[in-house]
Amino acid sequence: MIKRQVLRAVAVVGLSGVLITGCNDSEGANRSDQPSVSSSSSIEPVSAKAQAAEKVKLAVEERISVDEGQFGSGTNSPCSTSSPQMFTAQCKAAADATSEAAGLALREISGHQGFATLDSVARKLQDAVRTYGTLGCATGPTAADTRKACLESAAVIARGFPDLRSGANLGLAGK
Known part of the structure; x- marks a missing residue:
């Protein structure tokens, strides 16, 4: 049960990063300036x-x-x-x-x-x-x-x- 909650939290954080990145891209932000969601250390323990x-x-x-x-x-x-x-x-x-x-x-x-x-x-x-x-x-x-x-x-x-x-x-x- 706790593992599922952790995985959901990681997914929500990752999705939030994608949504924020998407919003910034629509405003002309440079992709290379955006932090990579996949480099999050919270995924490594899983x-x-x-x-x-x-x-x-x-x-x-x-x-x-x-x-x-x-x-x-x-x-x-x-x-x-x-x-x-x-x-x-x-x-x-x-x-x-x-x-x-x-x-x-x-x-x-x-x-x-x-x-x-x-x-x-x-x-x-x-x-x-x-x-x-x-x-x-x-x-x-x-x-x-x-x-x-x-x-x-x-x-x-x-x-x-x-x-x-x-x-x-x-x-x-x-x-």
Whole structure:
């Protein structure tokens, strides 16, 4: 919301400059005497944010693509709640890779604004992986309440790569 207001303000200032320039030109003013609207420094922070968002997206996407190719995601993940591998070392390996991708995302966005969704997704993933490990889900627990908690964590992990990708894409929009 604030980003939109800033962009509107920049647009209004730029449009005002064009209108003023237009009025001066009609009065015979020399164009070379007019200040260039494109040299306004207020546009540069938006560009820097866009560059940072693109850098984050590329780094996260590169990591996700490698891990997702190896482990799959969603119903193709060994951590899918319908997968027979959910309570095995295969899901633990996928969980670890997902946590590492989330950690990369958090390192990439550190110190940058406009990545609230990616930050939230990455932290949620790391919490789910931590819970999966703490409960010993990869060793096939037998207690019903433990298995239920494992199912919840595994479902978050299985959606991890697509959720990180969506968060990185939303970062391009400052969300």
